[in-house]
Structures are given as C-alpha cells and as structure tokens.
Amino acid sequence: MSVSEDPEEKLLRLHDSIVSYISGLRLANLDVLQVEVLGRLIGCRRTTAELVEEIYGTPNPSDGYAADYYRIRRATKHLEEKGFISAPLFGRKKPYHLTKYAVSVLANITPGEEPERILSQPDMVVYASTLALLLLTVIYSQSTLSWVILLPGLMLVCLGISISRLGSTIRKVA
Amino acid sequence: MEPEDLAEIGDMPGVSVPMKVRVIALSAAFMVLVGLGLWASSPLMVRFLEAVQEYAALTGDLPDDGSEAGPESSPEPSTPQGASVHVVMRDSFEQQDPGLQRRTFTRGTGTARLCDGCMFMSLSEGSTDREFSKVWLNYGSEEMGDPWLFVDVEIRLRLSDNSDLEGGGMRCWGLMEGTVFPENSILLVSQCPKSDAPGLFIKSREDGQILADIPISGIDTAEWHNYTILWGPHNSTVLVDGVSVARIEDAPSVPMAVHVQAENTRYVQEGSHVASEGIMMDYISLDRDVWVEVESVRVNMAEGRYREYSAAVLARLDEVSRQMGVAREKEVPTDRIQLLHANAEEDWEDNGHIHATLFSELVEISEKLGVMLEHADELMELFSDAGEALNEFAASEGEKSRRYLVNNAYMEIAKNGLDKYDHETARHYLMRIIGASEELSGS
Numbered sequence: 001m002s003v004s005e006d007p008e009e010k011l012l013r014l015h016d017s018i019v020s021y022i023s024g025l026r027l028a029n030l031d032v033l034q035v036e037v038l039g040r041l042i043g044c045r046r047t048t049a050e051l052v053e054e055i056y057g058t059p060n061p062s063d064g065y066a067a068d069y070y071r072i073r074r075a076t077k078h079l080e081e082k083g084f085i086s087a088p089l090f091g092r093k094k095p096y097h098l099t100k101y102a103v104s105v106l107a108n109i110t111p112g113e114e115p116e117r118i119l120s121q122p123d124m125v126v127y128a129s130t131l132a133l134l135l136l137t138v139i140y141s142q143s144t145l146s147w148v149i150l151l152p153g154l155m156l157v158c159l160g161i162s163i164s165r166l167g168s169t170i171r172k173v174a
Numbered sequence: 175m176e177p178e179d180l181a182e183i184g185d186m187p188g189v190s191v192p193m194k195v196r197v198i199a200l201s202a203a204f205m206v207l208v209g210l211g212l213w214a215s216s217p218l219m220v221r222f223l224e225a226v227q228e229y230a231a232l233t234g235d236l237p238d239d240g241s242e243a244g245p246e247s248s249p250e251p252s253t254p255q256g257a258s259v260h261v262v263m264r265d266s267f268e269q270q271d272p273g274l275q276r277r278t279f280t281r282g283t284g285t286a287r288l289c290d291g292c293m294f295m296s297l298s299e300g301s302t303d304r305e306f307s308k309v310w311l312n313y314g315s316e317e318m319g320d321p322w323l324f325v326d327v328e329i330r331l332r333l334s335d336n337s338d339l340e341g342g343g344m345r346c347w348g349l350m351e352g353t354v355f356p357e358n359s360i361l362l363v364s365q366c367p368k369s370d371a372p373g374l375f376i377k378s379r380e381d382g383q384i385l386a387d388i389p390i391s392g393i394d395t396a397e398w399h400n401y402t403i404l405w406g407p408h409n410s411t412v413l414v415d416g417v418s419v420a421r422i423e424d425a426p427s428v429p430m431a432v433h434v435q436a437e438n439t440r441y442v443q444e445g446s447h448v449a450s451e452g453i454m455m456d457y458i459s460l461d462r463d464v465w466v467e468v469e470s471v472r473v474n475m476a477e478g479r480y481r482e483y484s485a486a487v488l489a490r491l492d493e494v495s496r497q498m499g500v501a502r503e504k505e506v507p508t509d510r511i512q513l514l515h516a517n518a519e520e521d522w523e524d525n526g527h528i529h530a531t532l533f534s535e536l537v538e539i540s541e542k543l544g545v546m547l548e549h550a551d552e553l554m555e556l557f558s559d560a561g562e563a564l565n566e567f568a569a570s571e572g573e574k575s576r577r578y579l580v581n582n583a584y585m586e587i588a589k590n591g592l593d594k595y596d597h598e599t600a601r602h603y604l605m606r607i608i609g610a611s612e613e614l615s616g617s
Contacts, residue, residue: 083193134211141215152222
C-alpha cells in the first residue's frame with residue numbers, strides 16, 4: 001500500500017481483504033474463537049489451560065475460569081475433529097499444535113479456491129483400485145488362466161502406493 | 175494448570191473423535207482388509223512369487239551362445255540359472271561321473287553307441303509296422319528306480335530331421351517314471367500324441383491325467399538345441415536355448431528319471447498297442463533312418479531349492495542317527511534303518527544328492543520308527559508278557575501242542591512287525607498271545 005493512496009481506496013482494499021478472510025473462514029467452517037485458537041498455535045504448542053490464560057486472561061482459580069475453559073475446550077475438540085490441530089494420544093500433558101493439513105488449508109484461503117481435502121480424489125482412486133484388484137486376486141486365486149498372474153503384481157504396486165499415501169495422510173493430521 | 179474442578183466440567187456432549195484417530199483407524203481397517211485378501215489369495219500370490227523368481231533367474235544370467243551354435247562352439251549346455259545351480263549329475267559321454275547310472279536299451283532295429291563324445295541313438299529304415307523298434311537312454315538304477323525329484327534337467331541334442339517332417343516315428347526326451355506304463359512325465363515329444371500330426375510337443379502327465387499337451391513351433395529339431403525342464407513342486411517350465419517356451423501348471427510329484435528315446439510308433443485314438451493308461455499307439459514303417467544325437471545330459475537343482483533339499487536331507491540323517499540311539503536303548507532292532515542310513519550317507523557323500531527312492535524310503539522308515547519309539551516301552555512290556563505266556567503254554571501243554579505252536583507263530587509275526595517298525599501288527603499279535611494265556615488261566 002503506497003503512502004499517496006486515497007483513504008477510500010485503503011478502506012476498500014481493507015474491506016476486500018476482510019471479506020476474503022471471512023469467506024475463507026466460512027469455507028473452513030470455523031468460528032472466531034476457533035480462528036483465535038489457531039492463531040495462538042502458529043509456531044508453538046499450547047495446552048488448553050495456557051490457551052484460556054492467553055485468550056481470556058482469566059486467572060486460575062477465579063470465577064468464570066471453568067466457563068472459559070469449557071469454551072476453549074469445545075473449540076479445540078472441534079478443531080481436533082476437523083484435523084486442524086492435534087495433541088499427543090498419550091501422556092498427562094497434552095499441548096496442541098497445528099497440523100500440516102491446517103497449515104495447508106489456512107495458506108490457501110482465497111475466494112474461489114477449493115480447500116484441500118484430507119482424503120484427496122487421487123488417493124481415493126488409488127485405495128479403490130487396490131481393493132478392486134485385491135478382490136479380483138481373491139476371485140481368481142484358483143484360476144489357471146495365464147493372464148491372472150498379472151493381478152498380484154498390479155495389486156502389489158497399488159498396495160505400495162496406497163500404504164505410502166496412507167502414511168502421508170496420517171502425517172498430515174498427526 | 176488445568177482447573178481442579180475439571181472433572182466437573184466433563185466432556186462435550188456427543189462423541190468427538192479426533193481426525194487423527196479416525197484416519198489411523200481407517201488405515202488399520204484398510205490394512206486388515208488387505209491382509210485378509212492376501213491370505214485368501216495365497217495360491218495365486220505363491221504362483222506370482224515363483225514367476226518373479228523364475229524371471230529373475232532367467233534374466234540374471236542368460237546364455238550368450240546362440241541357438242545356432244553347434245557342439246564345437248558350445249560344449250556345455252547353457253543353463254538359465256548360470257552359476258546358481260548345484261549340478262546333481264552330468265554326462266558328457268566322455269568320462270563317467272561317480273554314481274552315474276547310465277543305461278541304454280535297444281529293441282528291433284534300434285542301436286545306441288558312443289560316437290565323438292555323443293550318444294548316437296538310431297532306428298533304421300528297415301523298421302516295419304509289424305515290429306516294435308526302440309532305442310532308449312535312461313539314467314537311474316535298475317534296482318532302485320527313479321532317482322530324482324524336483325530337479326532341473328538340461329539335454330543338448332539334435333534329431334535327424336525336423337519334427338514337422340512326417341514318418342519319423344516318435345522321439346521324446348525329458349523326465350519320466352521308469353515303469354512299463356508311466357503315469358507321470360514331463361517330456362518334449364517329436365510327433366503328436368493321440369494324432370498323426372507331426373510337430374514338437376510338450377507333454378506332461380500326473381497320475382495318468384494330462385497336465386499339458388502343448389505344441390511348440392519355430393524350433394528346428396535338426397539343429398542343436400539345449401532343452402531344459404525346470405521341474406518344481408508346483409509347476410514346471412520348459413526352455414529351449416534358455417528361452418521359456420511353455421509353463422505347465424501343477425507338476426508330477428513322484429520321483430522320475432531322465433529319458434531319451436526313439437520308437438517306430440505314433441500315438442492314435444484307437445490302435446493295436448497300449449502305450450500307457452488310456453493312450454494307444456501303432457507301430458509304423460519308417461521311410462528313412464532316424465536318429466537322436468545326444469551331446470550332454472545334466473541334472474541340476476536350483477541353488478535355493480538345493481539349500482532347502484540339503485537342509486531336509488541333513489536334518490533327516492541327523493534325526494535317524496538320534497532315533498537309532500534311542501532304539502538301541504529301548505531294544506528296538508535297528509538293522510533295517512541302519513542299512514538305509516549308511517547307504518544314504520554314502521550316496522550323499524559321493525553325489526551331494528540322495529537317490530529319490532532311497533531318500534523317500536529312509537523318510538518313510540524313519541517316520542515309522544518314530545511312531546514305534548513312542549510305543550516302545552509298552553511293546554517291550556507286551557513282548558515280555560507274551561514271552562512268559564508262551565513259557566506257560568510250553569510248561570502246561572508241551573512245545574508240540576497246537577496252542578503253543580499257534581502262539582509261537584504269533585510271536586514270530588510280532589517280532590517281524592517290530593523289525594519293520596509296524597507297531598500295530600506287533601501289538602495285535604502280542605495281545606492275542608496274552609489273551610490266550612488269560613483264557614488258559616481262567617479255565
């Protein structure tokens with residue numbers, strides 16, 4: 001934004017960027033508190049209690065702490081369910097962090113652009129092909145037809161790709 | 175710090191499953207499904223892995239000599255496995271390997287003679303449809319029969335003419351049971367079984383059932399070629415000059431011998447002579463001299479299969495040694511198994527391979543001895559009781575009494591059963607002696 005820019009133009013640009021940001025959020029189906037939580041988790045890890053203190057500044061113990069804690073907890077559960085944040089499955093202290101999926105979705109929030117999916121269409125094609133080939137391999141396992149020998153080869157190739165894709169999908173939301 | 179009354183806050187209403195857990199659960203379900211699928215399709219997977227293994231063997235060390243090469247340029251048969259094989263037997267018709275049991279047989283106008291490092295087997299033009307003429311080359315001992323199981327056979331030979339030329343009789347080479355009517359075989363046959371159409375065919379049978387009857391084209395049998403049969407436990411592959419020409423699903427699983435033969439016959443639907451179960455043949459008059467010239471015969475075992483085989487052989491020899499020790503302690507006779515064990519050890523040391531018939535007999539007897547040893551204590555007790563019963567018969571009725579003689583015969587049968595590690599027979603007759611003794615005491 002240049003210094004000589006017209007104030008009206010500035011407002012218009014600001015308006016456009018806010019509209020774009022809100023549209024993006026709608027696409028990701030997030031509310032303001034959830035966005036705030038995501039913002040607090042950029043580049044660091046926080047437990048629910050730390051997020052309550054940072055966002056609401058409510059000391060513990062104090063009146064209303066439990067209500068604020070409940071709100072944050074509801075937001076984190078929702079984000080976790082959508083795969084945006086993740087916490088260790090085991091252990092007493094469970095700090096949340098942003099997942100690769102969340103980073104990718106937030107980085108691509110622009111109007112007209114489809115948000116990234118956890119299970120992409122090519123992945124689904126690979127999994128379906130693997131299962132279809134597996135089914136054919138089982139059906140023809142006793143067959144003496146010569147071309148049938150190709151099925152296990154194709155199936156193993158698809159299985160290899162599937163396992164690799166599964167691994168990256170898990171890493172995306174872990 | 176989390177609030178102390180966190181427990182009172184409780185969880186959110188409804189079930190909330192983190193995406194991570196859902197993705198991991200779905201992946202696990204996918205993998206379980208794949209595992210079950212692989213298990214259910216294991217026969218095909220095994221076939222696929224074998225095919226990959228064979229392909230690797232073929233591409234790993236292909237022969238570099240051409241199919242046109244004659245005996246001068248290629249004295250050794252080319253092998254698709256290259257160095258990764260264990261040579262079980264080799265006959266180059268010059269010097270005889272120890273343990274090699276080559277036999278030839280002729281009938282009618284058939285002749286077989288060694289000539290310039292080759293075996294020359296011929297039938298003359300004078301062969302008529304009134305007489306059976308045959309020449310036959312075989313590896314295996316007359317006493318013990320077929321020596322090999324799941325081996326690879328390489329035969330380098332040429333025929334007097336192309337298989338497509340009619341009237342040359344039947345010539346075949348490969349693996350076959352050494353019986354009068356062989357029911358198991360994997361053969362390359364020049365002439366067509368069950369028809370009078372000429373040509374080169376791959377023919378395989380298992381227990382009389384035809385596994386393969388495959389015509390092979392493009393091979394001029396009048397030229398030198400290396401014919402290889404890779405006989406595996408599940409399937410077999412036939413190669414000509416290292417190139418796979420046919421794969422036979424399923425495979426004979428009985429010991430077989432290597433055969434090369436020529437006959438003035440053709441196989442027909444209805445004929446005057448039985449060649450083997452369900453196959454008829456006619457003798458034919460030959461319109462020319464026909465011959466088979468064999469340059470070399472080699473029996474190999476693929477390295478992987480040889481390792482498995484040798485591990486099984488050594489384990490069985492060890493097991494038999496252990497069994498013999500236990501048998502001596504328990505007073506079970508060991509003469510029969512001792513003899514087989516000694517022969518097998520000698521065969522192993524000489525050839526690195528045990529004759530299939532000898533090995534299968536050793537395995538069978540060892541298994542019987544194992545069962546016998548489990549019942550040895552009980553049997554020895556029964557022998558002791560039956561011996562006492564016999565003494566009672568002798569004392570009370572004399573050694574010429576009918577009862578004594580019959581029970582003494584039973585005792586001999588029981589001892590014979592013990593010698594043959596047939597514990598059921600031994601127990602049956604010992605119980606009869608003891609039963610008769612109890613009847614005598616009762617009366």
